[in-house]
Amino acid sequence: MRKTTAALLLSLGMAGSTSAGIGVGLLDDFEDGTLGGWDPSKNNTANVPGGPAGSTRALEVSPAPRLAAFDNGADIAGAIDPAVTAIQVDLLRPAGTTDLEMRLVLFGPGTGDRWTSTAAQALPANGQWATYTFSIAEADLTQVLGGLTYGDLTTSVNRIMFRHDVGGPSAQGSTGAGGTFLMDNVRAIPEPASAALLGLGGLLACRRRSQR
Numbered sequence: 329m330r331k332t333t334a335a336l337l338l339s340l341g342m343a344g345s346t347s348a349g350i351g352v353g354l355l356d357d358f359e360d361g362t363l364g365g366w367d368p369s370k371n372n373t374a375n376v377p378g379g380p381a382g383s384t385r386a387l388e389v390s391p392a393p394r395l396a397a398f399d400n401g402a403d404i405a406g407a408i409d410p411a412v413t414a415i416q417v418d419l420l421r422p423a424g425t426t427d428l429e430m431r432l433v434l435f436g437p438g439t440g441d442r443w444t445s446t447a448a449q450a451l452p453a454n455g456q457w458a459t460y461t462f463s464i465a466e467a468d469l470t471q472v473l474g475g476l477t478y479g480d481l482t483t484s485v486n487r488i489m490f491r492h493d494v495g496g497p498s499a500q501g502s503t504g505a506g507g508t509f510l511m512d513n514v515r516a517i518p519e520p521a522s523a524a525l526l527g528l529g530g531l532l533a534c535r536r537r538s539q540r
Contacts, residue, residue, distance in 0.1 A: 349406030365401020396491030423455035425507035441474030
């Protein structure tokens with residue numbers, strides 16, 4: 329299932345005016361059995377049974393030769409909604425492999441423009457699902473390729489990627505890590521104040537329905 333609209337935010341006047349691109353809400357949960365736009369020509373991906381609590385499917389990513397998963401689906405191309413402050417994802421690294429260092433990468437209109445997480449987040453090889461939040465604030469990203477400004481990037485993203493990238497941020501990521509990692513429930517999230525307002529909007533909507 330892919331949900332890139334933010335109808336409730338729009339009704340509250342919080343979301344941007346663009347209709348395409350990354351809006352607050354679920355991007356992928358893989359429950360429909362597809363790859364959901366995570367391009368198998370750029371990496372080895374498979375929709376597999378499993379997932380964190382409440383999920384029955386997940387995306388398995390294998391090295392080709394890097395451990396990286398690209399989403400270049402048409403529904404994420406365009407501007408990032410101003411309400412979005414981070415991309416969140418559930419990740420698992422199977423036990424018996426090596427720990428990974430994960431980063432989010434945002435691509436501009438061409439593959440020559442890339443901004444990536446400045447700090448990597450450790451994904452331990454413990455066979456346990458955990459939720460990771462990758463900020464998309466300019467202060468938390470490093471430009472590793474091209475000359476596209478951050479402002480221009482956020483109005484013209486054409487793919488996102490999660491990848492293993494050891495040490496400092498790089499343009500290509502790291503090779504040499506065998507095994508796989510699993511991912512699920514990719515979602516774009518707002519800042520806490522916006523999230524609170526979103527929750528209030530949902531509560532009000534439920535109250536209206538209960539009063540009918």
